[in-house]
Amino acid sequence: MRKAIALLLVAFICIAGAAAGGSGESGSGDTYKIGFIGPLTGDNANYGIRCSNAAKLAISEINAAGGIDGKQLELIAEDSEGTVDKALAAYEKLAYMDEVCAIIGPVFTSPALAVAQRCQEDGIVMISPSATHKDVTAQPATNPDGLNYVFRTVPSDALQSDVAGHYFYEVLGYRKLASLYAMNDYSQGLALGMKETFESLGGEVVAEETCMVGDKDFRTQLTQIKAAAPEAIYIPNYTVEDAQILEQAAQLGINVRFLSSDGFSDPEIYNLAPDFTDGVIYVGPAQAEASTILSDFQAAYAEMYNGDAPDSFATNSYDATYIIAGALDRAGSADTTAIRNEVAATKDFQGANGTMNFAPNGDLVASQGVYEVDGTTPVYIGSFQIVDNHIVQVD
């Protein structure tokens, strides 16, 4: 009896583990395999699931239209749980077992930094739809040919934090800001970048508070920020943390404006903290010119995934998939160097995000959008670029 129960427990755990791990079976010789790495379970699964959904949608569209040179595309999605360890394990499976011809992802910055190094070393194209840290595309090309294999369809933080600092100082007229950011590469990169720009213009960050991803109580930090009396508070974090920060700030009687980053563009924030998002201003991806590609994508996505709306990262993931498909088409083979050369040669790609080009280091050439939340609806203010150390609205 005892043994039977023990065996039963072990069996349960194995089943649970297998279910959580997901499965990717290798395809036949008639397919081009594309890998995806992102958090598909855990607290931040919302980002990874939407990105992989968008890539799946793109692939099903391409396959329905006859595939690439008669070959079908296959997406093998691996779960990173948002962690470096799991992302590297996923990379090893995709690169060495499935032998994918390119990788979309990783979704988060820290895993992307780790996987980018491996992609540079092994010579496999990686396009992240969402990892914004400036160092993601700054990994040395350690492959024998010295070619850059790392790209992204999301603007670099260097641009985002620069526009944020200028916008807060020049347009909103703030001189004293506070920041509360999670100690991870993404949030820290943005907060420190914004501070550098903001202080170089003459402003001051009067309180700089940190937290850990997964923290639930921010009252100590917010109390310190309240005591420093800033004009506004910059919270460049993911939605779960931002939701609690906004709510607890209201409970502590903090009524200054909150400023955020592209993490805020995930609509999940309006499910988690619907009463506290009004008035938040965030810098995020520039809105694409209203194109039929974008509206078609949004409609197809909503239809395929029960009315769910894609966030900006999912849009980037959709474009990344089409960029890889285009490169495969032009390369005409699964040779990773040929694919890399064609991705790098992408010129004026017309995607859901509008016209896209890559800089030589793999960064997206882009401007940044600014949004202000009205109740639970983000309202687009415009897109901005930095010209001669001043902010300029481009549309």
Next chain:
Amino acid sequence: MSTLTLYMQYIVNGLTLGAIYSLIALGYTMVYGILKFINFAHGDILMVGAFIGLLVYTALTGDASPSAWTLTAFFISMLVSMVACAILGMLIERVAYKPLRNANRLAPLLSAIGVSFILSNGAAWIFGTQSRRFPYPFENEPMHIGSISITPHQIVVIAVSVIMMVLLTFFVNKTRMGKAMRATSLDQPTSQLMGINVNRVISLTFAIGSALAAVGGILAAFDFRVYPSMGTMTGLKAFVAAVIGGIGNIQGAMIGGVLLGILEAVGAPLLHIPNGMKDTVAFAVLIIVLLVKPDGILGKNEREKI
């Protein structure tokens, strides 16, 4: 804002967090007191409690705005969740721990970790991994005393916790069943010889501990949101609270929980280190307490009988 009010605010916030830790720590400490075993599935029971509470509450109220009815519905869902978790706790004990009672001490521990995985993965499977918001059943406008702000939620958390702890203390010290519980924790074989139904006492211990975890889970849900892995870190911290207070000692768990909550809120600013390190401060204190007083603050310093 003066430094004094600043620290008063930290303490108010820490007290709320600590009250929740205390409630959960009670479950660890009661089970340990009787079985000398750490029930690592306890944290996941609080998650189940929060989910049941949320489901019952939304079924009763839909998306209604706060009123007297939502407050009633909140307490109804808390009761339902307590009963359900009490049954779940007894069931887990029956199936996963009781058969291992005389086995190697590692066996029930591993069994508990297995149960913990089954509960959290099961919840992820049924409910998905997204965080869900527990709507406030009352208007949660903060009240200001000077420049310290307190929310009705914080008052409810502290009030409910105090009531639960008073009831538990009364039960353990003044009732026959409580006496049986204390006897069992002192000496199990002798209690059995005196006619105490030890199996019933153990079942009851799990039931009470799990019901308290359900309350803790629901109270935590407002701040933490409800998601399948919510029990892991909260459970670990409550376990630390139980150890700081002296595991096996009910008053110790209450003190340990409140202490840990306050330390978390005050520790980092007091030492002028980044707030991202606040858990480090809390766990460093655990190590110091263990070094100075290995049995915890109220733990009995008793030698192993030979």
